[in-house]
Amino acid sequence: MYIIEMQDVNVNYGRVRALDNINLKVKEKEFLGIIGPNGGGKTTLLKVLLGLIKPNSGKVKMQKDIKLGYVPQFTSFNKKFPIRVLDVILMGKLTKRMKLLHKYSKKDIQVAEQIMNKLGILEFKNRQIGQLSGGQMQKVLIARSLMIDPDILILDEPTASLDSNAKNDIYQLLKEINSEKTIIMVSHDMGIVSSYIGSIACVNKQLHYHGDDIHIDEQEIQEAYGCPIDLITHGTTPHRVLREHKGEEN
Amino acid sequence: MIEAIFKYTYLQNAFLSAVLASIACGIIGTIIIEKKLVMLSGGIAHTSFGGIGLGYYIGIEPIYGAFVFAIISALGIAQVSKKIHTYSDALIGMFWSLGMALGILFIAITPGYPPDMTSYLFGDILTVSSSSIIMMSMIDLIIVIVIFSLYNYWKAYFFDEEFSKVIGIPTEILEKILFIMIALTIVVLIKLVGIILVIALLTIPPSIAKLLSYNLMNIMLISIIVGVVLCILGLYLSYRFDIASGATIILTSGATYFISAFIKSQFKTKNGN
Ligand SMILES: Nc1ncnc2c1ncn2[C@@H]1O[C@H](COP(=O)(O)OP(=O)(O)OP(=O)(O)O)[C@@H](O)[C@H]1O
Ligand SMILES: [Mg+2]
Numbered sequence: 001m002y003i004i005e006m007q008d009v010n011v012n013y014g015r016v017r018a019l020d021n022i023n024l025k026v027k028e029k030e031f032l033g034i035i036g037p038n039g040g041g042k043t044t045l046l047k048v049l050l051g052l053i054k055p056n057s058g059k060v061k062m063q064k065d066i067k068l069g070y071v072p073q074f075t076s077f078n079k080k081f082p083i084r085v086l087d088v089i090l091m092g093k094l095t096k097r098m099k100l101l102h103k104y105s106k107k108d109i110q111v112a113e114q115i116m117n118k119l120g121i122l123e124f125k126n127r128q129i130g131q132l133s134g135g136q137m138q139k140v141l142i143a144r145s146l147m148i149d150p151d152i153l154i155l156d157e158p159t160a161s162l163d164s165n166a167k168n169d170i171y172q173l174l175k176e177i178n179s180e181k182t183i184i185m186v187s188h189d190m191g192i193v194s195s196y197i198g199s200i201a202c203v204n205k206q207l208h209y210h211g212d213d214i215h216i217d218e219q220e221i222q223e224a225y226g227c228p229i230d231l232i233t234h235g236t237t238p239h240r241v242l243r244e245h246k247g248e249e250n
Numbered sequence: 251m252i253e254a255i256f257k258y259t260y261l262q263n264a265f266l267s268a269v270l271a272s273i274a275c276g277i278i279g280t281i282i283i284e285k286k287l288v289m290l291s292g293g294i295a296h297t298s299f300g301g302i303g304l305g306y307y308i309g310i311e312p313i314y315g316a317f318v319f320a321i322i323s324a325l326g327i328a329q330v331s332k333k334i335h336t337y338s339d340a341l342i343g344m345f346w347s348l349g350m351a352l353g354i355l356f357i358a359i360t361p362g363y364p365p366d367m368t369s370y371l372f373g374d375i376l377t378v379s380s381s382s383i384i385m386m387s388m389i390d391l392i393i394v395i396v397i398f399s400l401y402n403y404w405k406a407y408f409f410d411e412e413f414s415k416v417i418g419i420p421t422e423i424l425e426k427i428l429f430i431m432i433a434l435t436i437v438v439l440i441k442l443v444g445i446i447l448v449i450a451l452l453t454i455p456p457s458i459a460k461l462l463s464y465n466l467m468n469i470m471l472i473s474i475i476v477g478v479v480l481c482i483l484g485l486y487l488s489y490r491f492d493i494a495s496g497a498t499i500i501l502t503s504g505a506t507y508f509i510s511a512f513i514k515s516q517f518k519t520k521n522g523n
Contacts, residue, residue: 050416070416077410081284082466091406096418100399128464148417 003028003066003152003182004049009058011044018044020205022058026152031178031196034186036203042186043073045203046154049184069150071141071158073186079130085140086112086125092147115143118173120166134161142170146177153177155185171196254489260376264485264495267378270386271442272455272477277393278435279452279477280459280470284408287432288453290327293342295436295448297323297349302370303356312370313382316440319349320433328429373444373496375485382441389434396427405466442481443496454503455480461514480506 004026011019018041026032034042047053048060050070069092089112090104116122119139124132132140138161145153153174159167167189174183175196185197202208255261282291301319305312323345331338357364369377397404406414407424415421439448459472484499491498 052412052415068416070413072412076412078284078286081409082460082464082469083405083409084464087405088409091402091410091413092417094402094406094414094417094419096420098400098403098419102400102402104402144413 001028002026003030003063005059005061006048007059007061009048009055009060011041011048011053011055017205019048019055019203019207022203022207024201024207024209026182026184028182029178029180030182031174031198032182032184033194033197033200034184034203035188035200040204042203043156045207046070046156046184046186049154063151066152067148067150069145069148069153071138071145071153071155073156073160075137075141077129081129083129084126085121085129085132086116088129088140089116089143089147092144112143112147115146119143119169135163135166138162139166139170150181152182152184155183155187157186157188159187159189259380260378261489263378263380263383264375265482266383267375267386267442268481268485269478270383270390271439271451272474272481273390274386274393274435274438275451275477276455276459276472276474277397277470278432280456280466280473281408281428282432283453283456283460284466285428288449289339289342290324291432291436291452292449293327293346293349294320294324294433295440295445296346298433298437298440299370299445300349300352300356302367303353303360306365307356307360313437313441316370316437317434320437321430323349324429324433325426328425369444370440371444371446372494373440373442373447375442375481375488375495375499378441382438386438389438393431393435396431401467408466443499447496447500450500450503451477454500454507458507458510461510476506 002025004024006022006024009019009022010017022045024045034045036042044053048055049062050068086109090108093104093108093112094102113122113125116125119142121136121139121143124136124140129137129140138158142155142158145155155174159170162170174185177183178196199209199211201210255265282288298316298320301315301317302312303315304319305315308315327338327341327345330341353367357367403414403419404424406417406419407421411421435452436448439451443451455473455477456469458476459469462472463469480503481499484502485495487493487502488495488498
């Protein structure tokens, strides 16, 4: 059963084509890694899935009443805003059904504190949001997205500013979450993650999907396309290489 | 002055309107600062001058014309901004002077003796009528109910629009409601301090409150209290020394802000952070 289907999706920014005829199907509980060069359209693809960008043409189908969680690549908010860390994370509990005089329950706060504890940011819970380091901020964003208890967790380079311990912790956590949820993640450190990820999509305007057909043929691949495959084939983990794109349109 | 308040209705009205205006200002002012809509608010205020002129020209209460112009410009700027993905300074600037120019045009073509516009430009808290008081109370009531009944959603929207959208909060509707409330607030403030001084009244009390708190709700509440105190102090000084009320209120507020900011900075360096 597919939880998301994109059909012939095109996105232009003015005259610049960011996504060209994208077709993608994501299964329930899939862990999809998205890789591709800078400016390849990864963030754009995620924003289309999130409904933040309307495609110029094509369709995005999603199962009904799906909750999406999102960890953005860049924070879009005003860091000086008078709000403390705990309240930022609690935002994840708000739903589209607005309740008059809504208050966060004791349980909401407990859950938030558990998540913060797991991510090692509990001690900052009463800090104003701007008074955090880049990595701590990133963890707050991850915590907020987990707070949603989403069916699909969408992460845009969530570990970009984390140290290697924190990275491992986050990936371990994502792996746990993946046993129940679908995860779509843009990441440049596929070296570390490749062992967690079930399938990979290379996005460079067009999308090339590699599901269960991952096989090893390094030479062939590196000649074949512009994806930063070295990111996958390098690293300490066993090499894992993708099949050539030709004749791969799905 | 105390006996005078009991004696004269106009002073009672002035006193009441200071309190009522401070409620709207405290809440909306805090929001426009945090959401970086100060210039937009200035634009709305000046555009409404066109409405005042139109009011005179077609012979209706000028303030109603101001309401119409303020709301149209608020929503118009929001709509156009969305197309170009930013609250465009240039666009706000255009509305700003176009509105003023229209106002001047309408007044020029209005037959008869030209009306005195200074009360709209600089306000006059001593001539606030009872009907304005009622209007102000209603707008306060609307703002308080709308903001506090959905407070958590507003806060999410003010803080992070993109994320709010992702979790399904109807940010576009909230934005429209917010812009209408900003327009309403600005127009009622025009009576008090005038088009030119409105921005000061919206920004000074929250700026003082921000020196004292990191909590959005507290900033709003402190702003209201600060606003009341400053308006009444300004009113008193204006009455005592017989200076224009709008300017006195603003100058008192501005002086208070700079003194508080200075004290806070001294306090900070002493404590070594
Ligand atoms: N708001 C925008 N307006 C115009 N062009 C844009 C906009 N956002 C992105 N683009 C362009 O669209 C293309 C895809 O951008 P996108 O942000 O999706 O890339 P990305 O794969 O996420 O890159 P990175 O790895 O650097 O994050 C790029 O060429 C970029 O310049
Ligand atoms: Mg990106």
